Amino acid sequence: MTEDRDGRIITFYSFKGGAGRTMTLANTAWILAANGKRVLVVDWDLESPGLHKFFRPFLKSTDIATTQGVIELISDYCWSATRQVQRPADWHREYARVGVHTVSIEWEHFPGDGAIDFLSCGRQNRDYSALVSDFDWDNFYRRLGGGQFLDALRDDMRRNYDYVLIDSRSGLSDIADICTVHLPDILVVCFTLSDQSIEGAAGIATQIADRYPDRGIRICRSRCGWTTPRRRNWTRDAPSHDTGSNVSRSAWPRRK
Numbered sequence: 091m092t093e094d095r096d097g098r099i100i101t102f103y104s105f106k107g108g109a110g111r112t113m114t115l116a117n118t119a120w121i122l123a124a125n126g127k128r129v130l131v132v133d134w135d136l137e138s139p140g141l142h143k144f145f146r147p148f149l150k151s152t153d154i155a156t157t158q159g160v161i162e163l164i165s166d167y168c169w170s171a172t173r174q175v176q177r178p179a180d181w182h183r184e185y186a187r188v189g190v191h192t193v194s195i196e197w198e199h200f201p202g203d204g205a206i207d208f209l210s211c212g213r214q215n216r217d218y219s220a221l222v223s224d225f226d227w228d229n230f231y232r233r234l235g236g237g238q239f240l241d242a243l244r245d246d247m248r249r250n251y252d253y254v255l256i257d258s259r260s261g262l263s264d265i266a267d268i269c270t271v272h273l274p275d276i277l278v279v280c281f282t283l284s285d286q287s288i289e290g291a292a293g294i295a296t297q298i299a300d301r302y303p304d305r306g307i308r309i310c311r312s313r314c315g316w317t318t319p320r321r322r323n324w325t326r327d328a329p330s331h332d333t334g335s336n337v338s339r340s341a342w343p344r345r346k
């Protein structure tokens with residue numbers, strides 16, 4: 091594996107669920123790999139894992155069931171952080187290696203270095219939901235130095251991939267904050283044409299842009315859904331068919 095790729099980390103986020111976020115991510119990953127890029131896709135929607143379904147049948151279901159992922163990476167670090175032992179300042183880097191937990195998509199036709207590796211939410215056994223729901227994110231950040239661990243994880247992912255695509259939790263939560271605030275170079279905010287979806291997405295994009303002016307923010311209207319001829323005619327003929335995108339434009343303050 092070539093190192094020091096200086097890759098980009100891109101989080102796909104939506105304020106409301108069902109916005110087509112995961113499908114957009116999966117398609118983007120495939121297009122990038124088909125253009126010779128090394129891509130890591132990460133399922134960080136810990137409470138509702140689903141990214142692996144978009145890569146069937148190119149991922150073995152046994153791999154998904156048995157391979158560790160995000161929650162184990164974080165839990166292993168936390169376990170070690172609570173030990174009172176002498177160790178070098180960068181001890182945490184050893185725990186921030188994604189490579190040990192990734193599974194490769196089985197498709198041999200990507201050109202050049204093109205590849206997609208998958209990092210799951212975590213092993214899907216009966217302990218999984220308790221592990222996620224009982225996890226104390228406040229303690230992780232405040233007492234266990236979780237920030238330095240996530241920084242090291244970022245470094246590791248960027249070194250080993252051209253693009254890292256993270257599927258975030260929707261809504262407002264500590265888990266979504268890690269994906270939208272801490273990890274990405276670029277934030278893709280997906281939304282559908284409903285008031286709640288548009289206003290929620292605009293709110294998050296504006297907040298992040300105000301706090302981190304250098305963060306690249308991309309707006310992605312997804313799930314338009316005019317797939318049948320009947321609906322296509324209806325949407326084309328209706329004078330206000332593009333109301334949603336007009337609303338979305340007005341919900342976003344103009345930025346330089």
Ligand SMILES: Nc1ncnc2c1ncn2[C@@H]1O[C@H](COP(=O)(O)OP(=O)(O)OP(=O)(O)O)[C@@H](O)[C@H]1O
Nearest residue numbers: 106107108109110111112113114260312313314315
């Ligand atoms: N552009 C699109 N056009 C039509 N249907 C789509 C589009 N994108 C996604 N879908 C369909 O919409 C449904 C939801 O998509 P997806 O799972 O990607 O959304 P999500 O935002 O990740 O949802 P969740 O919050 O539940 O994870 C899926 O059945 C998917 O096949």
Ligand SMILES: [Mg+2]
Nearest residue numbers: 111112135140
């Ligand atoms: Mg999803």
